[in-house]
Amino acid sequence: MLNRLKQPTLFALIVLSFIAALPGTASGQQPAAPQPAAPPAATPPSTPPPSVTTPQGMELMPSGNGLTVARGAESYTNLSLAGSELHPQPPMSTGHVKNPDFEREMVRVQWRPSDPIDMYIVKPPQVKNPPVVLFLGDFSSELNQYTINFACKYHVKNGAAAVGFVAAHAGRRAEHGPLNQWFVSELPESLTITVHDVQLILNYLESRGDLDMTRVGMFGEGSGGAIAILAAATDHRLKAVDLVNPWGDWPDWLAKSHLLRQEDRDRCLKAEFLQAVWGLDPVDYLPKLAGTPVRMQFVDDELTDTKDAVAKLEKAAPASAHVIHYPGFQEMYAANANGKAFEWIATTLKSAGESKQVAVTVH
Numbered sequence: 227m228l229n230r231l232k233q234p235t236l237f238a239l240i241v242l243s244f245i246a247a248l249p250g251t252a253s254g255q256q257p258a259a260p261q262p263a264a265p266p267a268a269t270p271p272s273t274p275p276p277s278v279t280t281p282q283g284m285e286l287m288p289s290g291n292g293l294t295v296a297r298g299a300e301s302y303t304n305l306s307l308a309g310s311e312l313h314p315q316p317p318m319s320t321g322h323v324k325n326p327d328f329e330r331e332m333v334r335v336q337w338r339p340s341d342p343i344d345m346y347i348v349k350p351p352q353v354k355n356p357p358v359v360l361f362l363g364d365f366s367s368e369l370n371q372y373t374i375n376f377a378c379k380y381h382v383k384n385g386a387a388a389v390g391f392v393a394a395h396a397g398r399r400a401e402h403g404p405l406n407q408w409f410v411s412e413l414p415e416s417l418t419i420t421v422h423d424v425q426l427i428l429n430y431l432e433s434r435g436d437l438d439m440t441r442v443g444m445f446g447e448g449s450g451g452a453i454a455i456l457a458a459a460t461d462h463r464l465k466a467v468d469l470v471n472p473w474g475d476w477p478d479w480l481a482k483s484h485l486l487r488q489e490d491r492d493r494c495l496k497a498e499f500l501q502a503v504w505g506l507d508p509v510d511y512l513p514k515l516a517g518t519p520v521r522m523q524f525v526d527d528e529l530t531d532t533k534d535a536v537a538k539l540e541k542a543a544p545a546s547a548h549v550i551h552y553p554g555f556q557e558m559y560a561a562n563a564n565g566k567a568f569e570w571i572a573t574t575l576k577s578a579g580e581s582k583q584v585a586v587t588v589h
Contacts, residue, residue, distance in 0.1 A: 327382075357386045357443070360427065362450030380568070444458060447469075473532075516545075
């Protein structure tokens, strides 16, 4: 795990400059005193134990081996919601903050057993129905930055609302799985589940009525960048995509990325695993974004091991994509500090809205 978390995510650096134990059966009891023989009593039919939901939202269901984690019917090969049975539960909202710089709330949504999703919604003050940007960091990112006031201020200073969440098998959501599972070890599931999440998060945001859902974009870093590409090619409600060091070109990336330990790499390079991710490669989905504004930022000294994959991603990008290479983090920081990291996508979404208004006026 240390190798996977070698450095903090660039995204976080720019912004910031339980499973409860279930009671077991008692053991070591003294045997009862002998009793006179009696006719055997009828054995009542066994009743399966009830399901249990832990404080973290994990649902445990009875099985032949006790309680196991509940799983819903969901396709891990189809990026759209077709073939999946995901039923949203009523959202829970808490942590409301309102000040001159921003409005913030934390919302918990859930449509999959044992997998509640916490997200922060931060809106610019006194802006009715602002455009909105979904923010998805790298697999090691958390949501702590959205609890820091100056970070929230920078997220919305350009006039767009920010919605932050984490991917499947990442951050706190990874705590619900076995210790030997992480985002890459479960890559096909991680990618498809999170793309499903994006679509359902958009559905929820539409139901709120306080955001302009005709102007929605997505900002993704690393693994979050790969998901942003797949999601934008799947759900056309995403009108702009902003990417930082996105992953892709799975055969090469899995073979060379320093994030994988050798035992992970050996498993991921097996034919069965590569076949499972074959239809989920961002390189194949980037050309489908020809009509979508795309910005790609690469920090070259962070990507020396996967530079061939970077080249393929860049080649696959639409001709209109805005591609930027920085020699190192310092150069990227200089270009993106103080909220400038989010300026491009907010401006792009606002411009799209203005163009739409002009078109309506002409007709």
